[in-house]
Amino acid sequence: MRERPNDAFREEAYELLAELETSLLELEDNPRDKDVIGRVFRAMHTIKGSGAMFGFDEISAFTHEIETVFDLVRNDEILVTKEMVDLCLLARDQIKAMLDAAGGHLEVDRSRTAHLVGAFRAFLPQAAPAEASPAAIPAPAAAEGAATRTWRIRFRPAHDIFANGTNPLALLRELCELGEARVVAQTDLIPPIDDLHPEVCYLYWDVILTTTADANAIRDVFIFVEDDCEMTLASIDDGGCLDDGDSRKLLGEILVERGDLSAADLERVLTERKRLGEVLVEDGLVKPGQVAAALAEQQALEKQRQNRPAADAASSLRVPAERLDKLVDLVGELVTVQSRLSQTAAGREDAVLTAVAEEVERLVEELRDLTLNIRMLPIGTTFSKFKRLVRDLSRELGKDIELETAGAETELDKTVIERLNDPLVHIIRNSIDHGIEMPEVRQVAGKPRQGTIHLSAIHSGDSVVIEIRDDGKGLDRDAIRRKAIEKGLLGEQDEPSDHDLFLLIFAAGFSTAQTVTSVSGRGVGMDVVRRAIDALRGTIDIHSEKGRGTTIRVRIPLTLAIIESLLVAIGKDRFVLPLSLVEECIELTEGDVAAAHGRNLVRVRDQLVPYLPLRRWFAMEGARPPIEQVVITSLGGQRVGFVVDHVIGEHQTVIKSLGRMYRDVQGISGATILGDGSVALILDVPQLLQGAEAEEKVATHG
Amino acid sequence: MSADNQNETNQYLTFKLDREIFALGIAKVREVLDYTAITRVPKTPDFMRGVINVRGGVVPVVDLRVKFGMAPTPQTVNTCIIIVEINLEGETTVLGALADQVEEVLDLDPAQIEPAPRIGTRLRTEFIKGMGKRDEQFIIILDIDRVFSGEELASVAGGEDLAQAVRS
Numbered sequence: 001m002r003e004r005p006n007d008a009f010r011e012e013a014y015e016l017l018a019e020l021e022t023s024l025l026e027l028e029d030n031p032r033d034k035d036v037i038g039r040v041f042r043a044m045h046t047i048k049g050s051g052a053m054f055g056f057d058e059i060s061a062f063t064h065e066i067e068t069v070f071d072l073v074r075n076d077e078i079l080v081t082k083e084m085v086d087l088c089l090l091a092r093d094q095i096k097a098m099l100d101a102a103g104g105h106l107e108v109d110r111s112r113t114a115h116l117v118g119a120f121r122a123f124l125p126q127a128a129p130a131e132a133s134p135a136a137i138p139a140p141a142a143a144e145g146a147a148t149r150t151w152r153i154r155f156r157p158a159h160d161i162f163a164n165g166t167n168p169l170a171l172l173r174e175l176c177e178l179g180e181a182r183v184v185a186q187t188d189l190i191p192p193i194d195d196l197h198p199e200v201c202y203l204y205w206d207v208i209l210t211t212t213a214d215a216n217a218i219r220d221v222f223i224f225v226e227d228d229c230e231m232t233l234a235s236i237d238d239g240g241c242l243d244d245g246d247s248r249k250l251l252g253e254i255l256v257e258r259g260d261l262s263a264a265d266l267e268r269v270l271t272e273r274k275r276l277g278e279v280l281v282e283d284g285l286v287k288p289g290q291v292a293a294a295l296a297e298q299q300a301l302e303k304q305r306q307n308r309p310a311a312d313a314a315s316s317l318r319v320p321a322e323r324l325d326k327l328v329d330l331v332g333e334l335v336t337v338q339s340r341l342s343q344t345a346a347g348r349e350d351a352v353l354t355a356v357a358e359e360v361e362r363l364v365e366e367l368r369d370l371t372l373n374i375r376m377l378p379i380g381t382t383f384s385k386f387k388r389l390v391r392d393l394s395r396e397l398g399k400d401i402e403l404e405t406a407g408a409e410t411e412l413d414k415t416v417i418e419r420l421n422d423p424l425v426h427i428i429r430n431s432i433d434h435g436i437e438m439p440e441v442r443q444v445a446g447k448p449r450q451g452t453i454h455l456s457a458i459h460s461g462d463s464v465v466i467e468i469r470d471d472g473k474g475l476d477r478d479a480i481r482r483k484a485i486e487k488g489l490l491g492e493q494d495e496p497s498d499h500d501l502f503l504l505i506f507a508a509g510f511s512t513a514q515t516v517t518s519v520s521g522r523g524v525g526m527d528v529v530r531r532a533i534d535a536l537r538g539t540i541d542i543h544s545e546k547g548r549g550t551t552i553r554v555r556i557p558l559t560l561a562i563i564e565s566l567l568v569a570i571g572k573d574r575f576v577l578p579l580s581l582v583e584e585c586i587e588l589t590e591g592d593v594a595a596a597h598g599r600n601l602v603r604v605r606d607q608l609v610p611y612l613p614l615r616r617w618f619a620m621e622g623a624r625p626p627i628e629q630v631v632i633t634s635l636g637g638q639r640v641g642f643v644v645d646h647v648i649g650e651h652q653t654v655i656k657s658l659g660r661m662y663r664d665v666q667g668i669s670g671a672t673i674l675g676d677g678s679v680a681l682i683l684d685v686p687q688l689l690q691g692a693e694a695e696e697k698v699a700t701h702g
Numbered sequence: 703m704s705a706d707n708q709n710e711t712n713q714y715l716t717f718k719l720d721r722e723i724f725a726l727g728i729a730k731v732r733e734v735l736d737y738t739a740i741t742r743v744p745k746t747p748d749f750m751r752g753v754i755n756v757r758g759g760v761v762p763v764v765d766l767r768v769k770f771g772m773a774p775t776p777q778t779v780n781t782c783i784i785i786v787e788i789n790l791e792g793e794t795t796v797l798g799a800l801a802d803q804v805e806e807v808l809d810l811d812p813a814q815i816e817p818a819p820r821i822g823t824r825l826r827t828e829f830i831k832g833m834g835k836r837d838e839q840f841i842i843i844l845d846i847d848r849v850f851s852g853e854e855l856a857s858v859a860g861g862e863d864l865a866q867a868v869r870s
Contacts, residue, residue: 659761659796678739
């Protein structure tokens, strides 16, 4: 079950690449943003370093070239250009291709790698002299006349640093290679031998380094242990050393400058510690005294901060996804067993058993919510992918489009996010391709040249609403209508509302690229979108105004694993419906049916609601009882009833797949296990609705 | 027989469908359960009897008798559900197969197994891995992956063209 280090590297690298993409796109907007440049550099550096560590030499060598260029960018020697960002994005894709190749048995296009390397070298001031730093430290060219400075570095590794396989001494050696260094090991944290744990690192080090390298180069030494250590870096500009009588004051000043210490605290600490310093000076132990004093200052500081890093380090951990899936499965089984327990308890009049059952129910519910929560991820990662899509595609088409996003922090189940990707790509592509006009056309229409696609996600009850809004030309009502009539989806005389008409673009068969794009400009693969959203038990809604733009709203349930549902029965068979869709239940008597003159309509508070007799729909045997129940559901503003024999009650439904054998079953989306161990089927409400509509159409038109 | 058979064990689980004896390679069989109530999934072919709960998982149950063109499996005290792991287009799927009676686990030497006769059995030849023999009675060794291969699932029941199974 244990991951191989290679897998860990690849996983980490994929994450870094995603981050890199976001940073690069940001860089395109703010080419001078130091923070972003630093982020790009660090991402490259980490990929290079860990790549080499795990034997991905090709990736390491390639990334080195980009890193070299960014090192110059970071030192303000060259400026970020649009071409550079383009190249970097291509390079990112290439690294990804290499990673993919390492995972599978694909081949990487080496000529492409070489081409990119050549392009990157062209950015270097002189035609690519042999780079002198194949190691992890990018030594900036010393010949640039960088001033020799002295730095004070405190490197304090986390106690468990050995557990990560890091050798602090190697880091110190690396540091020493940067220039002239004096290293002082601090031993004051070493406990008495009885308390000493051999695997814990109690040491920390102070280093005085005189070097031409800059702060970044020094920080880069610690880049792999960034999260596992505390590293403070301060410049002692005048080239001074500890013998300087002012060094203590200088350290304090630097700490104040860096905002780590307030001036008042410094003052207080200095007064508190004064006596110690005095004693030491009296004893003539000037040099160790100063070290100790500086140490004491730092300790005071550490005391203030010690809780924070500890909390940070423990605040997140990486868990393989399949382990989470397994956990959810187990919780699912627990929910099933719990409902069996509750059912059993209800059947006996045993107060103790009932109390225990209730307690278990409460705990299981809590456990379920917590477990499902663990699987929640912010949707933002998907959003950043779309930024790239919009950028590349709009450029290809000669359009100027900006993607605005909101609600990237909205959380959704991991699986849902994964499965949402394709339909969203389809919708956004459509907006870019056919929704937003060419800049000139937009100008003539009195709109800004730059089109905007707004992508947002927001929580709404137990679902998330994702909205894709563009300010393009909108849907062409007449063209869609013509097309729908041609396809037989609409009668000649039908005058559907805009809303109903627009929904037709999601109908299967309606959308083929040649026919629809040429007239209405919409509909490539929109039925694919609909199918994917249906599979997620989501709904889709569309609004459009000619010349103003189109808004597509997708509503997706938060999780696919466990839902609240309504348990119903038809004959001996039991079914469940998602409770979120259920509005109410009403009775349907034989008299009602007779009064409706064969039409499947029922009156609910002065409103006629169509219904679907499930017994007939599923061709089930047995006679209908004299009084049936209609479960009224509401889906995308549309109300429809489902006729069942009995309504049993609410049920915690752990969704189980019906598997490959039953993947194409109409009207059933899955199964669940009931308290008595039998299986109930989950009704696929959107699909049933579609099916019923189609049937009606055949009845009226055919 | 063919090379791929050499990797498999020579043990087979034999079971009865109607009066015929069939066999499955023991590696394919996960467990044998007593008959339990099957939840029927509406609008599916007749040979797909429905789904059951196998230790928290939902497992489809098929009626091989219907699949092979015999009358549906009646429910008796001996009716069993054989849980098998089949390979569908490279994916392992678990399903239950109804059997009138499970007999025994039988050792069959590869030399004892003859290739499926091209004629004589009216069961589709590709469903049969080979024919074994025990006490002068033929045992039909099924290639269960083939029985449920993709195109077979797509077709409804498919009983008619299979006609009746062999009578020895």
